[in-house]
Amino acid sequence: MRELNKVIAACPPSGIRRFFDIAAEMDDVISLGVGEPDFVTPWRVREAGIYALEQGYTTYTSNAGLPQLRELICADLAKRYGADYDPGGECLITTGVSEGLDLALRVLLNPGDEVIVPEPCYVAYEPCVAFAGGTPVRVPTRWEDGFAVDAEVVAAAITPRTKAILIGSPANPTGAVQPRAALEALVRLAEEHDLYLVSDEIYDRLTYTGGHTCLGTLPGARERTVLLGGFSKAHAMTGWRVGWICAPAAVAELAVRVHQYTMLCAPHISQLAAVEALSAPDDEVDAMVADYDRRRRVFVKGLRETGLDCPEPGGAFYAFPSIRSSGMDSETFAERLLHAEHVAVVPGSVFGPSGEGHVRCSYATALPLLEEALVRIDRFLRSSAAG
Incomplete structure (x- = not known):
């Protein structure tokens, strides 16, 4: 064969x-x-899914996802972190954060582009870079430093082929929350070298020793940052498969383009359950x-x-x-x-x-x-x- x-x-x-x-x-x-x-x-979210099924919401939605859900996501980001995203052109509902990561990398990378990946990191990061035609470039972090990403170490790994930095905070597997100063240093580095930032923030609600820093809200970050989030962890909705991307319009538009030819849309019932998750008190x-x-x-x-x-x-x-x-x-x-x-x-x-x-x-x-x-x-x- x-x-x-x-x-x-x-x-x-x-x-x-x-x-x-x-x-x-x-x-x-x-x-x-x-x-x-x-x-x-939570029962109220399950009940919303049951009701959606009973009412026959078993069709496709628009490729980008239910407008109501996109509006709620953008409003939630604005309320929590002061983020400013347009639900009409800068937000896409994905089939979990895993699809969001895949879409982001496929849109950002051309064959041979390098992506800097601080590690230890989630096991899917490097394969997803490779599947998108890119080359993952590992940079180490140290447990003695709380696994904070050192911008100087990242800078030493940058080459003319570097296209993006991929980071998760709070992090899997370490539980590390990147200090705001470390993230600000990465943004300055990205500005200096014209790099994109892909920020996996699926654990944003699960912080214990200080507040979460939304990368896209830092000065200079918004125009070059792809935010990834979803409902799996904080809302205990792993099997519902609902995530989201918030990104500059040019990136979001191409992400929708790939999404419409591969996944088409996230499950309708699951999106309605996610609407309930964001509509009710916390x-x-x-x-x-x-x-x-x-x-x-x-x-x-x-x-x-x-x-x-x-x-x-x-x-x-x-x-x-x-x-x-x-x-x-x-x-x-x-x-x-x-x-x-x-x-x-x-x-x-x-x-x-x-x-x-x-x-x-x-x-x-x-x-x-x-x-x-x-x-x-x-x-x-x-x-x-x-x-």
Whole structure:
């Protein structure tokens, strides 16, 4: 048979999924791996979806998405962060943030363009750059610095082929929230070298130690920034597949063009559920965030008590403890912990070279399970030290 697509063939399977395929074959596993809320979608949002189905809203919407939803998204960004986007020409509803990322990169990149990706980072960033014809260029961040992106390190990686910088804050896998000063330095760098900024802000509502900085609102950023967001995390709507892009009109127009030939539109029912999510008070979101914060404090404290040094995550729902004291690399640690104590975590190495020496633990898990996981991790560390 003739050769298949080389770029896709060269892309390894997700390093996250491998461990959970193993865990699925085992009993009594506590999973701290999948980045998904353990809450169900709030009832009023589910009810809106049920009502939409009952009323027959099973058709396509416009390619860009329901005007009402786009208006609500832009109004919400304006209220929270002072952002100014036109719902008619600068906002697109996508099938989750994953599609939004794919669209943004396809629109921005020509073959061979380079995208700077600070790492550790979400596992999809580099493959999506490659699938869009670009070349991902890793730049390291350090846990000693709270995984803040250093503009000087980024500047050293810029070449004549650099087209964009791709960043997520709050971050998966580290839980790091980029300081405003670090983001401002990136904007100045982007202005100096005429670069685009792609900002994945899906965890914007999940911050605990300070407010979220919306990248598109910083001076000089708006005209070169593509904002990505959605409903999966804060509203516990992962399976509904609703995200959004807000970007300058020229970028948004081309994103709609790709979207209309591939996805066509996000699900009608899901968009109406998202309308309800943004139309009602934030009480349920606030309650979920408060619960995550409680789990975060308990879990990080517990990890430190086991002897694992754990930076305090400022956002999202991930802890990223150092496991260097165990003497194991991250993949060995995760594999042995899974087999010995039936606790599933993700090796930090799958998120980039800077992730080696760490594992990602999601605390979007019920508190009693987190507490039991801490008991098992402590027992595993003691056993490993003794053995």
